[in-house]
Amino acid sequence: MSIYRKVLIIGASGYVGRKLFSAMGKERAIATYHSTPMDGGVRFNALENRVSDLGEHLNNVSHAVIMLGETNIDTCFRDREACDRLNVDCIIRIIKDLVPYGIVPVFISTDHVFNGRDGNYTETDVATPIVAYGQQKAKVETFLESNVGSYCVIRLSKVYGIEPGDKTLFSAWYEAIGDSRPICLAVDQKLTPIYVGDVVRSIPRLIERNATGIFHLCGDESGSREWFFGRLLNIIGSVSGVGLQVERREINDLALLEERPIDVTMDSMKVWSYLDSRPTPCLDLIKAMVGNFNALLPTPPQT
Numbered sequence: 035m036s037i038y039r040k041v042l043i044i045g046a047s048g049y050v051g052r053k054l055f056s057a058m059g060k061e062r063a064i065a066t067y068h069s070t071p072m073d074g075g076v077r078f079n080a081l082e083n084r085v086s087d088l089g090e091h092l093n094n095v096s097h098a099v100i101m102l103g104e105t106n107i108d109t110c111f112r113d114r115e116a117c118d119r120l121n122v123d124c125i126i127r128i129i130k131d132l133v134p135y136g137i138v139p140v141f142i143s144t145d146h147v148f149n150g151r152d153g154n155y156t157e158t159d160v161a162t163p164i165v166a167y168g169q170q171k172a173k174v175e176t177f178l179e180s181n182v183g184s185y186c187v188i189r190l191s192k193v194y195g196i197e198p199g200d201k202t203l204f205s206a207w208y209e210a211i212g213d214s215r216p217i218c219l220a221v222d223q224k225l226t227p228i229y230v231g232d233v234v235r236s237i238p239r240l241i242e243r244n245a246t247g248i249f250h251l252c253g254d255e256s257g258s259r260e261w262f263f264g265r266l267l268n269i270i271g272s273v274s275g276v277g278l279q280v281e282r283r284e285i286n287d288l289a290l291l292e293e294r295p296i297d298v299t300m301d302s303m304k305v306w307s308y309l310d311s312r313p314t315p316c317l318d319l320i321k322a323m324v325g326n327f328n329a330l331l332p333t334p335p336q337t
Contacts, residue, residue, distance in 0.1 A: 040064055041241055042088075042095045042137065044128065045080075045102025047072050049200070050142075050193055050233055054099065057234040064091050068102070080124040085131035097186075097241045098132050099140045100125060103170075107146070110167040111292040121170035126177050133182060140241065141178060143171045143189045145225070145252065150295020153224055154256070157189075157248040157304055165292050175248075186245050188237065191252035191300060192227040196323035198330055203227060203259075204266050204323055211270075212327075216279035221260045223285040224297045226252040232313045239309050250300040253313045262316070269320045 046055045046065035052072060055065040066078035066088070076091055080102055085092070103121040104110055110117040129139045146168035147161035161172040178185045194203035210217050228251060236251055260282060285294050306312055 039094050039096035041238070042066070042091070042098040044078065044098055044100050046075060048101060048105070049195075049202075050190075050230060051101045053195075053230050054101075054234045054237060058238055062238070064088075064095065066102075080120065080128065085128055085135070092135055092137070095135070095137050097138045097140050098128075099142065099237060099241075100128060101142045105167065107165055107167045107294070108291040110170060111165065114166055117166065118170060121167075122173045125174050129174075129178065129182060129185075138184050138186065138244075138246075139178065139182065140186045140188065140237070141174055143175060143187050144168060145189055145191045145250075145298040145300050146295060147172045147175065147189065148295060148298055148300075150223075150297045153297030153299040154301050155250070155299070156301045157250055164295055168295075184244075184246050186240060187248040188240070188251050189248065189300065190228065190233065191250075191298070192225050193230050193233055194227050195230045196319050196326055198327050202230075203262065204320055205327075207263055207266055208270070208323065208327060211278065214279070216281060217263070218281045218283060218288070219258075219260045219263055220285035220288070221258050221282045222296055223294060224256055224258055224299050225262075226254070226256045226299045226302065227262065228253045229314050229316075229319050236305065236309060236311070239311075240305075243308070245308065249305040249308070250302050251305050252300045252302045253316065254302055254306070255316050256299040265316060266320055269317065270324060 041058060041063045043051055043055055043063055043065045045051060047067035047070040055063055060074050065072060065075045067075040068079050076088065103125065104117045132139050146165055147163045148155050149162040149164045161175060163169045163172050175187050178187060196205060198205060207217055233251060240249065
C-alpha cells in the first residue's frame with residue numbers, strides 16, 4: 035500500500051492521458067476511460083456516471099486531473115449542443131462531485147481560450163475565445179474561479195511527441211517526407227508547442243507542490259508550423275531522392291468550419307519558474323526523434 039495519496043486521471047485514454055498514466059504508474063494514479071479501453075483503467079462515462087460510482091477508487095485520492103472531452107475544434111463547432119453538454123455541463127458536474135471528497139480538480143485547458151490578436155499571453159490575460167472549443171474550456175475555468183476554493187488550471191499548447199506513428203507535429207512531417215506525401219503548412223498561426231514528456235513530468239510536480247491557480251504549460255519557442263517545419267529541415271538536412279511537396283497556406287484559407295485565432299502563443303515563465311525547470315529544447319527533441327525513426331530501420335547485413 036502506497037503511503038502517497040493518489041491522483042485520479044479522468045479521461046486518460048487520449049494521447050496525453052495515456053502518457054501521464056504510464057509516467058505516474060498504478061501506484062500513484064487511477065485512470066478512467068470511456069470508449070477506448072486501457073490496461074489498468076476504470077470505465078467511466080461522464081454522460082451517465084457520477085464520481086461516486088468510482089467507489090473505492092476514490093480512496094486516498096488528493097487530486098483529479100480532468101482530461102475528458104471532445105478536443106476536435108471543428109467537431110465542437112459542428113456538434114455544439116452535444117459538445118457543450120460533454121465539455122461544459124458534464125465537467126462542471128464532475129467538479130461539483132469532487133469537492134465533497136476533498137479532491138482538488140486539476141483542469142486541463144487550452145491556448146484557444148484566447149482570441150489570437152495579441153499573442154504571448156500570460157496567466158493574467160483575460161480569456162476571450164473565438165472558437166467553440168475555447169469557449170467551452172473558458173466556461174469551466176470561470177466556474178472554477180467563482181465556485182471552487184482550491185483548483186488548478188493547466189492550459190496546454192499543441193502537444194507533440196517524438197515516436198514513430200504518434201501522428202504529432204514533427205513525427206507526422208518526418209513520416210510524410212519519407213513517404214513522399216504532400217505536406218500542408220499554415221504559415222500564419224503562431225504556437226508555443228510542448229513536448230509530451232515535459233507535460234507528463236510537469237503535471238505530477240505541480241500536484242506534488244499543491245499548485246493552485248492558472249499555469250501556461252507550453253514550450254519556450256514560438257512560431258508558425260512553417261517555422262517549426264524549418265527547424266526539422268535544419269536537422270535532417272537535404273532529403274536526397276525525395277521531392278518535397280509542401281503547400282503553404284494561411285490557416286483560415288483551409289477547409290475549416292470555424293475561424294481560428296492567429297496568435298495563440300503563451301508565456302510559460304510562471305510554470306517553469308515555479309517548478310525550477312525548463313522545457314526540453316526543440317532541436318534536441320527533433321534529433322532524438324530522428325534517432326527513434328532510424329532505430330526502426332533494418333540492420334544492413336554484415337559482409
